[in-house]
Amino acid sequence: MSTSQLYHNQDLRGLKYLRTSYAEGKTTYHGVISDSYTKCSKCHSHNVVRSGGVFRTLRLLPTGTRLNLLHLFIPRVVCKKCGTIRQVNVPFLEGQKSYTRALARYVLCLSQLMPLTYVAVLCGLSWNTVKQIL
Ligand SMILES: [Zn+2]
Secondary structure, three states: OOHHHHHHHHOOOOEEEEEEEEEOOEEEEEEEEOHHHOOOOOOOOOOEEEEEEEEEEEEOOOEOOEEEEEEEEEEEEEEOOOOOEEEOOOOOEOOOOOEEHHHHHHHHHHHOOOOHHHHHHHHOOOHHHHHHHO
């Protein structure tokens, strides 16, 4: 899988693909936020200095019945313009959610066709998470 395929298949804008690993029936993509999306989340200035960051594991759209995860490094930056120290915004995430916007849209579509329990199993989410999305 490439950066382009993840962009088009998973709607992962601003992701730089690194590698893929397969374990326990899950596919895990590893990536980082691309340099063009590394900017201040407050004033949107690109005049920033990287200062560490965090790893997060997110749920992606499944491929058939196979679950897909994204192991993402989210950099923390110091803004030279406004002085803010924050993590950069992740364009394909809503706040601190553990699933992508594309998966949330998929859940909304599926929930009109089948019971929430089936949607949860198919997407690898808990029933409560599916209910929160609706
Ligand atoms: Zn700033």
